[in-house]
Amino acid sequence: MEGYVWDVRQDAFDYNGSEIVRDYIDHPGAVAVLALDDQDRVLLIQQYRHPVRMREWELPAGLLDIDGEHAYIGAQRELAEETDVVASEWNVLTEFYTSPGGSNEVIRIYLARGLSPATEVFERTDEEADMIVRWVSLDDCIDAILARKVQNPSLVVGVLAAAASRARGWASLGPADLPWPRHPSNWDRTV
Numbered sequence: 001m002e003g004y005v006w007d008v009r010q011d012a013f014d015y016n017g018s019e020i021v022r023d024y025i026d027h028p029g030a031v032a033v034l035a036l037d038d039q040d041r042v043l044l045i046q047q048y049r050h051p052v053r054m055r056e057w058e059l060p061a062g063l064l065d066i067d068g069e070h071a072y073i074g075a076q077r078e079l080a081e082e083t084d085v086v087a088s089e090w091n092v093l094t095e096f097y098t099s100p101g102g103s104n105e106v107i108r109i110y111l112a113r114g115l116s117p118a119t120e121v122f123e124r125t126d127e128e129a130d131m132i133v134r135w136v137s138l139d140d141c142i143d144a145i146l147a148r149k150v151q152n153p154s155l156v157v158g159v160l161a162a163a164a165s166r167a168r169g170w171a172s173l174g175p176a177d178l179p180w181p182r183h184p185s186n187w188d189r190t191v
Helices: 071-083 138-146 153-167
Strands: 007-015 018-026 030-035 041-049 054-058 061-063 085-097 106-117 132-137
Touching (some): 030 071, 030 085, 030 153, 041 138, 071 106, 106 153, 132 138, 138 153
Parallel strands (some): 030 106
8 A cells, every 4th residue: 555655565475384464564764863962962853743643852853765865865964954953973873673563664873973053944844844953961861761751762762872872982883874784675575
């Protein structure tokens, strides 16, 4: 079934000698950006999310729905479009499947540092028109996660990964152009 943003797909495949059928959301993938300034503050946005009927705090993020666009370029675009901020230093922080039992959506989270105002200000529409942008210390973000005050998965995963990486001297970071074999565009789709 074709949808406006993503599709529902049905695959029949052999698993341990039996054919099984599964439906799932076929998603183009997404990127999120944990923008961290020199004072260890994270750039957060708050916007309305209709499926959960609430405004929630999250990292700047967006779909990888431009054909041929590298995830790193998509992350740069999303940070600038949603926050009017650009970064000079980019690394892969982490990546995860959002709901592997029902979707192939995978999100790569980038760490962006060396932040400055964008030269171009973007016009925002729909749910982005009244977004709130706020700087919050990384430690306060951790406290909010542990107190269950925020639930956005990219925010939770990104902040906890950043805290763990920071504690290890950022040694876990990958280059911005790191290959992404877990992205669905790299899979064999002939199931």
